[in-house]
Amino acid sequence: IKRVSLELGGNSPFIVCADTDIEKAAAACAQRAFSNMGQICISVNRVYVAEEIAEEFGELLVRQAERLRIGNGLEENVDLGPMFSREQRSRTKEHVADALNKGAELLSGGREPEGEAFDKGYFFLPTVLGGADHSMRIMREETFGPVAPVMRFKTLDEAIRLANDSDYGLAAYIYTSDITTGIRAAERLEAGGVGVNINNVMDHQMPFGGWKESGIGRELGLYGLQSFLEIKHIRLGL
Incomplete structure (x- = not known):
């Protein structure tokens, strides 16, 4: 019997409460959604924002996305390089197109950058979508691309319900000024x-792994070591 530890896909939600520092939340969201062109297992895939601050947050997120510099990652002053395959870029474009066809609003990006410098490489602009909902593939499937779809919520209970409405459960994020x-x-x-x-959510001292279809078992920390040990019970009669 072979024991396995599996770290699989993700579709990480990012919840922004009305009482949070909006600028810090937008910067954190952009960094986790767009770094490495969104090709990280714990990347932000779905953004849920309290409706009172949704418009301002969207503007700040767009500003963060549009200040990122796209190009050859071996050159200085470049923030993001190309995606790793044509197939992955095509999947990202399909998810964006599906969202737009179902009523999402393109706030930024959504296309390949123009110019001879981008002829070689699978480049795609960091993309922000507004008006997202769970009818869209981008909110239910792992895009693995540089896209941040934003959906509004009225109550935190609603946001948590939406965040949990997924087959995946690798990472999740919440920003609020109330630690409780x-x-x-x-x-x-x-x-x-x-x-x-x-x-x-990565820390070498702490266990890392997913719930639901995001995997089984843990890596890192004490729990990560225990996943590769056999437990023995010795009972003594004296």
């Missing part, structure tokens, strides 16, 4: 790792 709210939400979010006011 953050901890209580983290306990309810169905993910192997939750970042409260931080956009990274």
Whole structure:
């Protein structure tokens, strides 16, 4: 019998509460959604924003996306390089097109950059979508590309329900100025790792892995070691 530990796909939600520092939340969201062109297992895939701040947050997220410099990653002053394959870029374009066809609003990006410098390489602009909902593939499937679709919510209960409405459960994030709210939400979010006011759930001392279809078993930390050990019970009669 072969024991396995599997770290599989993700579709990480990013919840932004009305009481948070909006600028910090937007910067953190952009960094986790667009770094490495969104090709990270714990990248932000779905953004849920309280409706009171949704417009302002969207503007700040667009500003963050449009300041990123695209180009050859071996050159200085470049933030993002190309995607790793034509297939992955095509999947990203399909998800964006599906969202737009179902009523999403293109706020930024959504296409390949223009110019001779981008003829070689699978480049795609960091993309922000507004008016997203769960009828769209981009909210239900892992895009693995530089796209941040934004959906509004009215209550935190609704946001958590939407965040948990997924086959995946690798990472989740919530930004709020109330640490009690953050901890209580983290306990309810169905993910192997939750970042409260931080956009990274990786820590070499702590276990990493997913719930649901995001995997089984853990890596890193004490729990990661235990996944590769056999437990023995010795019972003594004296």
